[in-house]
Amino acid sequence: MELVGLTAGKLAKAAEVNVETLRYYERRGLLPEPPRKASGYRVYPESAVDRLKFIKGAQVLGFTLEEIQELLEMRLDTKTNRADVRQRATKKVATIQEKIDALEQMKQALEHLVHQCHGSGSSAECPILEAIPTFSGT
Amino acid sequence: MELVGLTAGKLAKAAEVNVETLRYYERRGLLPEPPRKASGYRVYPESAVDRLKFIKGAQVLGFTLEEIQELLEMRLDTKTNRADVRQRATKKVATIQEKIDALEQMKQALEHLVHQCHGSGSSAECPILEAIPTFSGT
């Protein structure tokens, strides 16, 4: 029987994650429990692909699964009011901005280094990452 | 005997890390082996504080210790090949830029949501977070 939706395997492939990861996320509450067929097989909506990609993307940016869960749960919680959601979203924005700033500094330090060291010849030390270690105070 | 430099405990406190972490980083090669006193006690230079703060900062940005090590080792002295270092630095700049871009998108999506959701009802009708799972598709 073929109704709409994805099987675990299809979803895993589409989102480029391991099948086991789906179950893991489900246990953690990151992926909502999908409906099941009579056989017990999970049937995921197409949107699950985006959700997984979001999770993966956020992870690369240094968010923990717990933080990602917070982001994702903000919209489901009908008990929280808008002001609360707004406040938390705003806070996340600030966190994200801090990360961006730190990355910009890091990037600039590296670019500086690249420019300083374009000569192939002579001697002296090319002062590379001396600049970088100073950014982290934030 | 009190010569210049920091003991493990002082360094750990100054950099806000666990003392054990210092040894761990040393084992991993992230923190160079400092000179020792006759007793065997490590004597760290002040600069170790910055190095540790850099490591901590970079971690928050989603770099693994291995990647951080690469960054830190990228100082070119006379023994390293400049072209090689430049190439690697350029590559790092690109990955950093990717992170920045992803974070910008995330930020914009959240800011958009914050603007959309200005009322005071329940978050269920708040269009904000509907968008989250989809903004990562990029």
Place this chain on the structure above:
DNA sequence: CTTGACCCCGTACCATACTACAGGGTTTAC
């Protein structure tokens, strides 16, 4: 109607990045 691909569950194992001992010397402050 069977066989191979797929799914289920529970549990065990893995890598990364710490963190915590245990057992034993060293320093420093009183």
Place this chain on the structure above:
DNA sequence: GTAAACCCTGTAGTATGGTACGGGGTCAAG
């Protein structure tokens, strides 16, 4: 000159985020 505070080493344990496996049902094709 002794006790608290600190340092050493090696090794073991923890948390997070998966990943693998065994034992067993399910489904679609031939």
